[in-house]
Amino acid sequence: MPFDPPGTGGKDAARVMPLTCSALHVIRGGRAILSDLSFNLEGRGLTALLGPNGAGKSMLLRVMASLVAPDSGQVTWNGRTPDRSRRPRLGFVFQKPILLRRSAAANIDYVLAALSLPRAERKRRTAEALERAGLQHLAGSPARVLSGGEQQRLALARALAAAPEVLLLDEPTSNLDPASTLAIEQIVSLARDQGTRILLVTHDIGQARRLADEVAFLHHGRLLERGAAESFFENPKTPAAQAFLSGSIVL
Numbered sequence: 216m217p218f219d220p221p222g223t224g225g226k227d228a229a230r231v232m233p234l235t236c237s238a239l240h241v242i243r244g245g246r247a248i249l250s251d252l253s254f255n256l257e258g259r260g261l262t263a264l265l266g267p268n269g270a271g272k273s274m275l276l277r278v279m280a281s282l283v284a285p286d287s288g289q290v291t292w293n294g295r296t297p298d299r300s301r302r303p304r305l306g307f308v309f310q311k312p313i314l315l316r317r318s319a320a321a322n323i324d325y326v327l328a329a330l331s332l333p334r335a336e337r338k339r340r341t342a343e344a345l346e347r348a349g350l351q352h353l354a355g356s357p358a359r360v361l362s363g364g365e366q367q368r369l370a371l372a373r374a375l376a377a378a379p380e381v382l383l384l385d386e387p388t389s390n391l392d393p394a395s396t397l398a399i400e401q402i403v404s405l406a407r408d409q410g411t412r413i414l415l416v417t418h419d420i421g422q423a424r425r426l427a428d429e430v431a432f433l434h435h436g437r438l439l440e441r442g443a444a445e446s447f448f449e450n451p452k453t454p455a456a457q458a459f460l461s462g463s464i465v466l
């Protein structure tokens with residue numbers, strides 16, 4: 216697959232292929248984790264996926280990334296089922312960064328090598344990714360000695376170095392202090408502005424307000440609301456979303 220970094224402008228919006236989930240059902244232990252869930256991602260911007268603990272947010276991300284197969288329903292990428300030969304350019308950053316036991320730079324180089332990029336291009340892209348994450352001074356350090364915030368910045372830089380069309384972020388700042396959270400938010404904002412389509416799971420309502428263009432609200436494995444962020448926060452339509460935003464127990 217040729218390397219094709221995201222750029223800016225309307226032309227790029229058209230390049231982002233729609234990722235569509237249709238009528239997903241995921242059953243575990245006889246219980247519906249996702250229930251008749253249809254959801255799509257296309258165009259530009261950042262969608263915050265909100266909902267109480269256990270709503271099914273992480274499961275939805277895993278199904279979208281083909282890490283979990285749904286019991287029924289399907290995920291398509293530009294109308295086709297993703298397979299090995301037509302892997303979508305999709306990045307995933309988890310709550311706890313999953314890094315290789317090698318240097319920070321080598322962690323990034325690893326994903327670029329998997330894209331079959333020439334060595335010189337990999338070197339340039341790795342330096343650029345480390346700089347974007349403010350980690351250039353730690354390029355040669357083993358990833359495991361980095362602080363939690365640095366590790367998460369590295370995980371994000373590594374995901375972005377592969378120029379994903381869609382970036383899935385599962386509570387990327389839940390273990391981080393405010394300064395590290397801000398650093399991650401700045402990187403995420405820049406990626407969004409440069410055309411990466413982002414789906415962010417977060418329990419940090421302030422973060423969702425700062426970053427989201429739109430909000431999707433999940434409850435008991437169902438998509439209850441989806442709309443512009445401002446109208447969701449000012450005027451949530453369902454009782455469950457109202458309770459969630461007011462900090463009440465959501466039934």
Ligand SMILES: Nc1ncnc2c1ncn2[C@@H]1O[C@H](COP(=O)(O)OP(=O)(O)OP(=O)(O)O)[C@@H](O)[C@H]1O
Nearest residue numbers: 243244248266267268269270271272273274275418
């Ligand atoms: N492999 C599994 N087997 C059984 N139950 C599972 C499995 N994976 C997830 N679940 C259950 O599915 C529900 C949804 O989990 P999920 O992690 O998607 O929720 P979430 O919305 O991301 O929650 P949180 O905000 O707490 O991270 C939970 O009740 C969880 O216990």
